[in-house]
Each structure stands twice: as C-alpha cells, then as structure tokens.
Amino acid sequence: MTRKMILPCFTMLAVLLCRPVQATLPPPIPPEYGAYGPLTVCEDDLSIALRTNEAVHLVGPIFRVINDEYLIAATPMVLPPSAFMLFDGPVKHGVFTVGQFTLGQTPTSAAIAFRYSGELPQSAISYAKFAPEGFGKDDVRYAIETRAASSPSDGMVSMLIVASPSFDGSDADKALLERFQLNAAGVSDCVRPADLAAGKRDYGTAGFARSFDDPFYAGRYPPRPDEGAGYHCQGGIGFAFHAGEQLRRPWKSLRSGQSYWLRDGVAVTLSGPVEPMRRTDPDNASEHPAGQLHDSAITFYPSRGVGPPYAPPGVREDGSWLIELGKERNSRLDIRFPAGESGRVGFDLIERLEFVSPDDPRCGAPTQ
Known part of the structure; x- marks a missing residue:
C-alpha cells in the first residue's frame, strides 16, 4: 500500500473509532x-x-x-x-x-x-x-x-x-x-x-x-391463593399441595407465569417452562423430574448483606437456591427458594414433583 493510500485509511479509521456508539435498547415495557x-x-x-x-x-x-x-x-x-x-x-x-x-x-x-x-x-x-x-x-x-x-x-x-x-x-x-x-x-x-x-x-x-406495583395484580393472578389440599400442574410437571399450604398461581386460562408455593412461611417460586417438560425415557412411567438435574444446573446464591435494599433494616438477606430442571432451556422448570434452614422446604417440594400428561384430570385444564 502506498503512502498516499495509507493516510486516508487512517483518517477513516479515526472517524469510525471516534463516532459515539449508539446502543440499541429494547422498547420499554408498557404499563x-x-x-x-x-x-x-x-x-x-x-x-x-x-x-x-x-x-x-x-x-x-x-x-x-x-x-x-x-x-x-x-x-x-x-x-x-x-x-x-x-x-x-x-x-x-x-x-x-x-x-x-x-x-x-x-x-x-x-x-x-x-x-x-x-x-x-x-x-x-x-x-x-x-x-x-x-x-x-x-x-x-x-x-x-x-x-x-x-x-x-x-x-x-x-x-x-x-x-x-x-x-x-x-x-x-x-x-x-x-x-x-x-x-x-x-x-x-x-x-x-x-x-x-x-x-x-x-x-x-x-x-x-x-403490574409494577403489585406482583399479584388482577391481570395475572386470581384474588386469593388456592388453599390445600389441591394439585398444581405447570408445563408437564405436577405436584400435590396439602392442608396448611397455599399456592399462588396465574389464571389457568393464561397457562403461563410464575407460581408460588407457600409452606411454613417459606415461598418457593416456580417459573416456566415455555414448552412442556417430557420424560427422558417416554416408556418409563416412574421417571422422576429431578432425574434431569444432571442435564441442567443447581446454583447457590449467597446473601448480599444486611438491610435495604435486599432485606428489612437489621435483617440479613437469605441466600437462595436455583434449581433448573430440564435439558432444553425452553422446556426447563426453574425452582427458586431460600437457603439455610428454609432450604429443606424447597427440596421437599422437588421430591413431590411428577410428570403429568396434558389430559391429567388433576390439572383441571381450562376448556380451550
């Protein structure tokens, strides 16, 4: 490359590097x-x-x-x-x-x-x-x-x-x-x-x-949680909840959104999956959903400190567990719950999980 060609190239490079970078942000979520x-x-x-x-x-x-x-x-x-x-x-x-x-x-x-x-x-x-x-x-x-x-x-x-x-x-x-x-x-x-x-x-x-002010606002959740005993289905997975336990789940006709199982003052959050989870072996009726843990992940998040913004004044925020069940991200059930003494509640729920078919009468599927 000749000397006359090098100078314009450096000039163009300087213009490109000095031009302010404009990030493309997603549109804001409407209220x-x-x-x-x-x-x-x-x-x-x-x-x-x-x-x-x-x-x-x-x-x-x-x-x-x-x-x-x-x-x-x-x-x-x-x-x-x-x-x-x-x-x-x-x-x-x-x-x-x-x-x-x-x-x-x-x-x-x-x-x-x-x-x-x-x-x-x-x-x-x-x-x-x-x-x-x-x-x-x-x-x-x-x-x-x-x-x-x-x-x-x-x-x-x-x-x-x-x-x-x-x-x-x-x-x-x-x-x-x-x-x-x-x-x-x-x-x-x-x-x-x-x-x-x-x-x-x-x-x-x-x-x-x-919705920003109330996580259980009417557009997503019924006015009151379901009281045990009952049965809840979410994305091909189901579990029983018993007397003294509660379930906060979205309107059944929405078929999407986070659900919250509550026992002994502990809330376990269940998210997803987008597509129903399925057994690894379709012919094995006794297969447990937790058997897919080796194909996904289990993560422990330590406490982020005492007091606001993570906890009330003088109170240390609990650590938490995130359990991801499922091979594919779209067909993965995420389960989050507090760590420490409260962690046993979340792990107890995981043991209750079972695969359910779309027509399982316990799921009370809406007429669509």
Whole structure:
C-alpha cells in the first residue's frame, strides 16, 4: 500500500473509532393494569360485565376479560363499509348478530358481528406481545360493531375486534360473543379503557392496580391463593399441595407465569417452562423430574448483606437456591427458594414433583 493510500485509511479509521456508539435498547415495557369484577367495561355503546370471579387486564388499546375457564381479548378498530361485503371484505361465514337482550318488555337492537380474517389495528400490534392469547396468526377472531355515538368523518365503521383461545369458528363461539351487550348508555359506571389511557379517569379510583406495583395484580393472578389440599400442574410437571399450604398461581386460562408455593412461611417460586417438560425415557412411567438435574444446573446464591435494599433494616438477606430442571432451556422448570434452614422446604417440594400428561384430570385444564 502506498503512502498516499495509507493516510486516508487512517483518517477513516479515526472517524469510525471516534463516532459515539449508539446502543440499541429494547422498547420499554408498557404499563399493564388489572382490576377484579364486578365491573363493566365499555367501548362506545358495547359493554361486557365482569363477574366476581373475573378480572380485566389492560395493556395499551387491548383489554382482556379473564377467568380460570377462558379469556376474551378485545381491541377497537375502524373498518370501511366494504369490510361487511362477504366476498370483497375480510368476512368469513357471513354476518350474524349478538348482544340482543330485553329491557323490561322492550327488546333492544342487536349488534352486527362477523368472523374477521384481517389484520389487527396498527395501534394494537406492538401491544399484542404482552397479551398474545387469541391474537396469533391463525387464531379465530370476530368483529362486532360498537355503535359509536359519532361516526368517523371518513365514513369508517367503529368495531371491536374480539379474540379468544377458546374460539374454534363453530357456533359455540357465540356463547362468549353474547357476553357483549349494546347497553353502555344505561350503565352508570362504565370503565372505558380509552378514557383511562388518555388520563380522563384515574386508574386507582377505578379500582385498577398496576403490574409494577403489585406482583399479584388482577391481570395475572386470581384474588386469593388456592388453599390445600389441591394439585398444581405447570408445563408437564405436577405436584400435590396439602392442608396448611397455599399456592399462588396465574389464571389457568393464561397457562403461563410464575407460581408460588407457600409452606411454613417459606415461598418457593416456580417459573416456566415455555414448552412442556417430557420424560427422558417416554416408556418409563416412574421417571422422576429431578432425574434431569444432571442435564441442567443447581446454583447457590449467597446473601448480599444486611438491610435495604435486599432485606428489612437489621435483617440479613437469605441466600437462595436455583434449581433448573430440564435439558432444553425452553422446556426447563426453574425452582427458586431460600437457603439455610428454609432450604429443606424447597427440596421437599422437588421430591413431590411428577410428570403429568396434558389430559391429567388433576390439572383441571381450562376448556380451550
């Protein structure tokens, strides 16, 4: 390389090295909110009443009604009138009606609905990853008119896109869709997600807790833990919990999230797996999940000190154990519990674990 070529090369290198490095950070996690029923959620004139054994979960423009049996996810959208055309629009299997009910002796009008095969609204796409159930590419969805008081100026029609893992495209889906009613004008205290998001109404006064503030907020967990005796299944693994013990687990219809088994004041946290754990030897019905320890890891974390931020003032934080069961990371169950004298509780639970099949009646699987 000649002297004339070397100088420009050094100059370019200096520019590259001196240029500030811009880290690509993941987008921040949006705030999520949850509240328990009874309450009523409204979108325009469409409403859905939550029962006492249910919760509503809000993330961005998506709201979900959740109970142990099923969940219903919904997000508003505007569609052109052509969407109602059976062959030219994103309609499948024709148009039907939902929401008709009788107020006194006068039947109200019903809302038009249809099977929707189009895309999610752009406003909801980035939030769907935080509420994915029912919003998969091949999942069945429906659109219901919301009877907006003032129609969009461009002639678009206000709709609510409704999804659920329970939908299969059959007439049975209408039983869930019929929970939506055209009666919001007659509801005295409708919770409107758009008003909360715009700050027109305070989340706290509406009875909502934020996920950042409450680890057991309504959008993830039922209001009370399960009391023993019972049985819990998580990712192909199950265990019995007895009288005097408790289990804090997510809504069964979510089928994901951390669970907490509590005994003698000790909490054992169970996380994962993403995919169900399976026996190393499918033909060995007596195989124990702990037999996969040699394919994963067991880690001891020592105490990080006395007092805040790790423990109350004057109290030393406990060390902890992390037990990872499973060969593959996606099908691995992580079990974390305190060390020391409390450690025996966690190891006792590990001995209780057993493999379970998807149709094991002890698991009480939701109808999906």
